[in-house]
Amino acid sequence: AQSVTQPDIHITVSEGASLELRCNYSYGATPYLFWYVQSPGQGLQLLLKYFSGDTLVQGIKGFEAEFKRSQSSFNLRKPSVHWSDAAEYFCAVGAPLFGNEKLTFGTGTRLTIIP
Amino acid sequence: DAGVTQSPTHLIKTRGQQVTLRCSPKSGHDTVSWYQQALGQGPQFIFQYYEEEERQRGNFPDRFSGHQFPNYSSELNVNALLLGDSALYLCASSLRTGRDQETQYFGPGTRLLVL
Structure with a gap:
């Protein structure tokens, strides 16, 4: 069975600084x-996705993510x-072996931005 | 192009009651998946419906049941509510075959509070 780990529960960055979520x-x-974003009290919005091909994928809102098979990682950056x-x-x-089936989510990373 | 819609947005029930949540998929989509998101957690897969049949089920008891209608809309029913059923219930739609079949698009969710 598949599983996902998001090691960082909470990250705080300054506005204008770079970001990487693991x-x-x-x-x-x-x-x-996949990477999804959820604002308070809202549903999930798709940021980007990787299926195959180029390991660096671009998403909405200026986000990108890189698939690294050797590290089993898919970190999100901005x-x-x-x-x-x-x-x-x-x-x-x-x-993908089972087609369009369930998604398994990590526990999430809460991002706080300070001025 | 309408996205995924869910109703109601909020619901308060008491223990032992039954609840029905509704979902209309994104235009052109034929598959509906339901997820439960407890406070502070990532979404957990409940089940998926395609062609009016349950195709895959997560680790949820039989108190959770569903239905898909010929117009692809779906209902989630929960019987004998427990306090632990309090959560945000998310509906996601997708297309079984063709381009972008792997991507699930989420609705805003129904927040259920069981007292």
Whole structure:
């Protein structure tokens, strides 16, 4: 069964600073990988996804993520954060061997932005 | 293009009662998945419906049941509510085959409080 670990429960960064959120997964083959963002009291918005091909994927709102098979990681990055980026971020893994099936989520990383 | 919609937005029930939550998928989507997100946790997969049948189920008791209608909308039913059922219930829709089949798009959720 697949699993996802987000080691950082809470991260605080200054506005304008760079950001990296960590995500490690466990799966027997190359998984489908996703990053979602959740604002307080809201649903999940898809930031970006990786299925195959180029290991550096670009998403919305200036985010990017890099798939590293050797490290079983899919870290999310942004070169310069904005106050509106404050939210909860979830990494998720899907299992392509079984097609369009369930997503397994990490426990999330809460991002706080300070002026 | 309407996204995923859910109703109601909030709900308060007492222990032992039954509840029904509703979801309308994104236009053109034929698959609906339900997730439970407890406070401070990542979403947990409950089950997925396609062609009006439950296709996959997570580790949830039989008190959780669902239905998908011919128009692809879906209901989640929870019987004999427990305090621990208090959570945000998220519906996600996707397309079973074709381009972007692997991606699930989430609705805003229904927040259920069991007293």
